Amino acid sequence: MSTLQNRQFRLTSRPVGMVKRSDFEFVTAPAGEPSQGEVLVRVQYLSLDPAMRGWMNAGRSYIAPVGLGDVMRAGGIGRVAVSDDPSLAVGDTVVGMTGVQDYAIAKARDLTRVDPRLAPLPRFLGALGMPGLTAYFGLLDIGQPIEGETVVVSAAAGAVGAVTGQIAKIKGCRVIGIAGGPDKCRYVVEDLGFDAAIDYKNEDVQRALARHCPKGIDIYFDNVGGDILDAVLSMLARRARVIICGAISQYNSMESMQGPRNYMSLLVNHALMEGFVVFDYAARYPEGMQALAGWTIAGKLKAREDIVEGLETFPETLQKLFRGENFGKLVIKVSE
Amino acid sequence: MSTLQNRQFRLTSRPVGMVKRSDFEFVTAPAGEPSQGEVLVRVQYLSLDPAMRGWMNAGRSYIAPVGLGDVMRAGGIGRVAVSDDPSLAVGDTVVGMTGVQDYAIAKARDLTRVDPRLAPLPRFLGALGMPGLTAYFGLLDIGQPIEGETVVVSAAAGAVGAVTGQIAKIKGCRVIGIAGGPDKCRYVVEDLGFDAAIDYKNEDVQRALARHCPKGIDIYFDNVGGDILDAVLSMLARRARVIICGAISQYNSMESMQGPRNYMSLLVNHALMEGFVVFDYAARYPEGMQALAGWTIAGKLKAREDIVEGLETFPETLQKLFRGENFGKLVIKVSE
Numbered sequence A, B: 001m002s003t004l005q006n007r008q009f010r011l012t013s014r015p016v017g018m019v020k021r022s023d024f025e026f027v028t029a030p031a032g033e034p035s036q037g038e039v040l041v042r043v044q045y046l047s048l049d050p051a052m053r054g055w056m057n058a059g060r061s062y063i064a065p066v067g068l069g070d071v072m073r074a075g076g077i078g079r080v081a082v083s084d085d086p087s088l089a090v091g092d093t094v095v096g097m098t099g100v101q102d103y104a105i106a107k108a109r110d111l112t113r114v115d116p117r118l119a120p121l122p123r124f125l126g127a128l129g130m131p132g133l134t135a136y137f138g139l140l141d142i143g144q145p146i147e148g149e150t151v152v153v154s155a156a157a158g159a160v161g162a163v164t165g166q167i168a169k170i171k172g173c174r175v176i177g178i179a180g181g182p183d184k185c186r187y188v189v190e191d192l193g194f195d196a197a198i199d200y201k202n203e204d205v206q207r208a209l210a211r212h213c214p215k216g217i218d219i220y221f222d223n224v225g226g227d228i229l230d231a232v233l234s235m236l237a238r239r240a241r242v243i244i245c246g247a248i249s250q251y252n253s254m255e256s257m258q259g260p261r262n263y264m265s266l267l268v269n270h271a272l273m274e275g276f277v278v279f280d281y282a283a284r285y286p287e288g289m290q291a292l293a294g295w296t297i298a299g300k301l302k303a304r305e306d307i308v309e310g311l312e313t314f315p316e317t318l319q320k321l322f323r324g325e326n327f328g329k330l331v332i333k334v335s336e
Helices: A051-055 A121-125 A130-143 A159-170 A182-191 A205-212 A226-233 A278-297 A311-322 B051-055 B121-125 B130-143 B159-170 B182-191 B205-212 B226-233 B278-297 B311-322
Strands: A005-011 A024-030 A038-047 A075-083 A093-097 A103-107 A112-114 A150-154 A174-179 A196-199 A217-222 A236-244 A272-275 A305-309 A329-333 B005-011 B024-030 B038-047 B075-083 B093-097 B103-107 B150-154 B174-179 B196-199 B217-222 B236-244 B272-275 B305-309 B329-333
Touching (some): A005 A311, A038 A093, A038 A121, A038 A311, A093 A121, A121 A329, A130 A159, A130 A236, A130 A278, A150 A159, A150 A226, A159 A174, A159 A217, A159 A278, A182 A196, A196 A205, A217 A226, A305 A311, B024 B311, B038 B311, B121 B305, B121 B329, B130 B159, B130 B278, B150 B159, B159 B174, B159 B278, B174 B182, B196 B205, B205 B226, B217 B226
Parallel strands (some): A150 A174, A217 A236, A236 A272, B150 B217, B236 B272, B305 B329
Antiparallel strands (some): B038 B103, B038 B329, B075 B093
C-alpha cells in the first residue's frame, strides 16, 4: 500500500484576513499504512465549513488550532481501503475528520460508519452530518422553540441554516430566513418551506424584519454576526433566545471583531444569548442522527449540496464559502 | 395643604452625552392634594441610579421614557403627610417612585410601607431596596451560583455590586470585585469580605483577572459594559453565565454603544449572556426583601451610603454617579 500517492493541503502560515492559496502547500506524499486499531480511508467528499477559518488561527479555542505544517483539518466521507481494526471492513463507508487529502489514516473509533444507501454521500457531510446536528442541538436545546413562536435564521440557505429553519417549521414556528440573493431566498421559501425570506444583499434587513416579525423575534439562530445580528437584537421579543452558532461575516475581517452594539436589548427584553459548538453534544449524536434521518425519510427535511470537483481546488473553494457564493452545503468531490 | 411649595426638577431636553443641569428646569409649584386612593409624601431621600440616564432617552425600552416637561423619575423614601387611602396613615414611611421633588402625590398601592426602625432610611433605597433586589434576582435567578465557583462583579463598591458580591460569598463562591481606586478596592475586600479586588483605574484588568481567576470566570455580574466586559469575556470558564445588569460606561457616550467584541467566547465556552431588569421580578419582591433583611440583621450583608444634601444638587449629583465618584449607594437628602 505504501506506493499509494496522497495529495495533501498542509497549512503553512496563519492567514491574515481572507484565507488564500499561499497559506497552504499542496504536496504529495506516500499514503502510509494503518497501524493496529486504524484504517486507511479513500476520501470521496470533503466538507467545507466556516469553522475552518477559526482552526487556522493561533490561540485557545474549543479545539486546538491546526499546527503549521500539518494537513489542514476537514471533515470527510470515504471508503475504507485498508483496515487493521475488526470494527471496520474494507469497503465500509465512514465519516470523520479526514483532513484535506486523498487518503486518511484514522483510528477506527474516531470514525462513524454510515449506510450509503440512505442518502447521497455528500448529505452525510450536511443535513445528515455535523451541520444537521449543529442545527438540531442549537435550535432545540438552546432555543427550545414553542409552537407559534417567530424564529429567524441567518445564512438560511447554508448547510446549518437550511436544517434549522426546517426543524423550526416541524416544531410549528413561523420561520423567517435571511440569505444573500433572490435565488437563495426563493429556495428557502419555495423548496424548504420557510414562511418568508429576506435578501440581505438587496433589502434593508431591519425594515424587512419589522415587516415580517410584527410581534418581535422569539428565537434567532445566528450564523453570521455583524450588522445582521444587531438588526435582529433591536427586534427581540420578551424572553427571546439568541443562539450563537457562528459569525461568518467576521471571520476574515482584518479589523477586530465587531461586537453586537445592541446587546442591551438582552436587558430590556430579559433575553439571552448563548453559544455552543456541536462537539458539546457528542454524547447525544445518535439521538440527533435518528431524528434527522427520520425527517429526511419522511420528506420533511430537504437539502441541497454544492459540489466542486477536485481536491486541488481547496483554497479557492474555501474562499467561495466565505464569500457566500455556495448554494447549499459546500463539498469537494475528491474521488468517485 | 395647597399652600405647600414643591420644588421639582422637570426634564426639558433629551441629553446628548453626559447629562447636565440645562437638561432640566428647576421650578416651584404648589404640592397639590391627594385624590381618593392617593397620598401626599414628604420626600426625605432620593435614589440616584444609573438607569436614570436611559429613562431620559426617547425610544422604546422596558419602561416609557420620562416625557419632556415631566418631573424627572426617581425612586424615593419619605413620610406620608396627607392620606386619602385607608391603607396608609399620616406618618407612615413609604418607598416608591416619588420623582425628583419635595413632595409627591402617589397612589397608595404604588407605594411600599417600610419599618424605619429596621435600618437607616437611605438603606431602603440601596441594599434593602431596588439595588439589593437587583443583585438578589440577577445573581441567584440568572447566575445560579454553585459553591466554589468564581464570581466577578463590576462596579463592586456600588449599590448593586456590593450586594451581589456579598450574596455570592454567602453562597460559598470566590468573589473578585472590580472597582475604581484603592479606597473602593480596600472597602470591598476588608469591609464586604470579597476575596480580591481589581482597581480598574490603576491595574491592567485583563492581567489581574488572569491572576485572580486561574480556572476562569464562572459568573460575571456586569454593571459597566465596555472594555471590562470584553476582558471578562476573554476569561470565561465553560458554561459561564454573564448577567447583563447595566452598562454604565456606555450610557453617556456620544458615540454608538460599544458591543462586546469578545462575544464569540460564548460559543467557545458554551456560555450564556442574559439580561434583566429588576421589575421582571416584581412578583417575587417579598421573597427578596425577606432574604436581604435577614442577612442584614445577621450581619452578613453590609452597606454604605453616599449622602449628598439638598434637592437642588440633583443634576451635579447625578453627574457624580456617572463619573463613578460616589462611594456607596448615592442618595440625595431632601428633608429630615
